[in-house]
Amino acid sequence: QPGLLIGRLAWASKFPKDSRLPGIGEMRFVSTRGQSASVGFSEAVAQGLAPDGGLYLPENFPDLSESTDHWEDLSYPDLCFEFFRFFATDLDADVLRHAIDRSYSTFSHPQIAPIVELSENCKVLELFHGPTLAFKDFALQLLGNLYEHQIARTGKNLTVLGATSGDTGAAAISGLIGKRGVTVFILYPNGKVSALQERQMTCTGAGNVFPLAIEGTFDDAQSTVKELFSDLPFREAVGLSAVNSINLARILAQSVYYLFAWLRLGSRDRENTTFVVPTGNFGNVFAGWLLTKMGIAIRGFRVATNQNDVLHRLFDSGEYSLGEVSPSLAPSMDIQVASNFERLLYFILDGDSARVREVMNSFREEGRYCFENLAVDGFSTSSATDSEIPEIIRSVHREYGYWVDPHTACGFKDLPPDEKHLVLATAHPAKFPDLYEKAGMEKPTSPVLQQLLEKTPVKYDSPVSPSAIRAFVEKNSSQTGE
Numbered sequence: 001q002p003g004l005l006i007g008r009l010a011w012a013s014k015f016p017k018d019s020r021l022p023g024i025g026e027m028r029f030v031s032t033r034g035q036s037a038s039v040g041f042s043e044a045v046a047q048g049l050a051p052d053g054g055l056y057l058p059e060n061f062p063d064l065s066e067s068t069d070h071w072e073d074l075s076y077p078d079l080c081f082e083f084f085r086f087f088a089t090d091l092d093a094d095v096l097r098h099a100i101d102r103s104y105s106t107f108s109h110p111q112i113a114p115i116v117e118l119s120e121n122c123k124v125l126e127l128f129h130g131p132t133l134a135f136k137d138f139a140l141q142l143l144g145n146l147y148e149h150q151i152a153r154t155g156k157n158l159t160v161l162g163a164t165s166g167d168t169g170a171a172a173i174s175g176l177i178g179k180r181g182v183t184v185f186i187l188y189p190n191g192k193v194s195a196l197q198e199r200q201m202t203c204t205g206a207g208n209v210f211p212l213a214i215e216g217t218f219d220d221a222q223s224t225v226k227e228l229f230s231d232l233p234f235r236e237a238v239g240l241s242a243v244n245s246i247n248l249a250r251i252l253a254q255s256v257y258y259l260f261a262w263l264r265l266g267s268r269d270r271e272n273t274t275f276v277v278p279t280g281n282f283g284n285v286f287a288g289w290l291l292t293k294m295g296i297a298i299r300g301f302r303v304a305t306n307q308n309d310v311l312h313r314l315f316d317s318g319e320y321s322l323g324e325v326s327p328s329l330a331p332s333m334d335i336q337v338a339s340n341f342e343r344l345l346y347f348i349l350d351g352d353s354a355r356v357r358e359v360m361n362s363f364r365e366e367g368r369y370c371f372e373n374l375a376v377d378g379f380s381t382s383s384a385t386d387s388e389i390p391e392i393i394r395s396v397h398r399e400y401g402y403w404v405d406p407h408t409a410c411g412f413k414d415l416p417p418d419e420k421h422l423v424l425a426t427a428h429p430a431k432f433p434d435l436y437e438k439a440g441m442e443k444p445t446s447p448v449l450q451q452l453l454e455k456t457p458v459k460y461d462s463p464v465s466p467s468a469i470r471a472f473v474e475k476n477s478s479q480t481g482e
């Protein structure tokens with residue numbers, strides 16, 4: 001899976017008191033591993049990963065159950081603003097408002113995240129109306145605008161460096177195109193991402209974006225990036241930062257569409273609808289689950305994996321173990337280490353960060369960990385293999401006249417027909433035309449992707465060696481303020 005981007009950038013997190021949002025106390029963020037000091041929102045976003053190697057979580061949670069009555073009719077950006085007010089307490093309200101409005105103005109659907117009713121019991125939440133046609137746009141558009149504000153305020157430029165197998169790279173690039181003070185370097189394995197995904201990364205025409213086609217696999221790209229992140233002088237010099245889903249801003253931005261959808265289900269269905277989430281890294285499904293800590297009564301979550309079923313096995317048997325990644329028809333879910341599981345683990349272990357460290361260390365050393373009586377209420381799981389995915393796509397179309405992409409298809413595996421489900425559609429089917437062609441199905445299209453075919457790709461071929469990439473980044477990143 002895309003991006004492993006850990007990074008740190010020294011942003012001052014203190015703001016004068018009078019610029020805070022009225023009536024809301026300051027929110028602090030703590031590390032799951034308990035050995036870093038708590039930080040404010042801006043600092044948590046800047047760091048991505050906490051210095052002790054843990055992931056940030058809010059220190060406490062607002063009770064939203066009181067507010068939801070007034071929130072039913074809010075537009076997506078308005079709801080997003082109300083939600084973030086509780087967390088981004090070190091940002092000026094105008095700044096937050098502006099960042100949110102700009103982020104969702106790039107979406108092509110007026111409702112931003114529309115619900116489509118396939119049947120009485122089965123609905124779909126379409127999360128693919130952003131500029132790169134996958135749900136990652138929800139968080140990365142916002143992250144780009146938050147970064148831009150920070151850079152303007154601190155005068156410190158930043159460099160985003162990441163590895164991708166497709167969607168994260170495209171969404172990160174789109175969120176950061178033309179942002180002043182940000183230079184983006186995305187490594188991807190030459191010839192191993194889909195033609196459309198490559199075009200999304202290479203046809204931007206933006207001067208601050210450098211797609212690097214490396215000779216090697218995604219894992220090679222990822223380990224090169226990791227190595228560069230551990231080069232501290234380099235990291236400081238170019239101001240490396242993190243955009244993968246260990247970044248808390250991404251998680252919180254995703255919580256908003258669960259809340260938006262839940263409010264729109266109406267009072268009767270809210271209580272008995274299960275959210276079905278095609279999952280790789282556990283980031284998306286965790287974002288939804290977090291709302292249950294804020295007084296939002298979501299019935300449950302179905303964690304839908306592809307044939308890389310580490311999470312399916314975990315919830316089934318309590319065993320969390322590394323296997324080989326097996327490339328699948330739903331490539332953005334081809335993951336063996338579900339990094340956001342650490343956040344859930346923190347709650348499972350009642351916030352005992354010493355035990356979180358113990359589990360994570362043991363997992364790192366032995367590649368597996370066994371939980372006795374792993375009981376987490378509200379989760380069920382499923383897993384769809386590559387031989388099942390095309391058949392699921394066909395049967396959903398046969399039954400409802402609706403095309404799903406191969407990731408979303410995993411969500412439809414063995415859904416109990418007599419229960420209510422809302423399936424999250426994580427990507428637009430037109431992103432994966434080859435699959436449809438191969439299976440002899442009608443090829444879905446999108447005008448956004450059609451336009452890409454007319455543009456000229458710009459990419460940089462590179463060996464995968466860290467020194468070559470380091471030199472390239474040093475030469476091309478903008479290292480001084482405006």
Ligand SMILES: *Cc1c(COP(=O)(O)O)cnc(C)c1O
Nearest residue numbers: 167280281282283284332426427
């Ligand atoms: C990234 C991605 C996923 C997996 O999301 P996680 O947050 O890693 O669980 C699923 N579907 C699509 C289309 C994606 O791009």
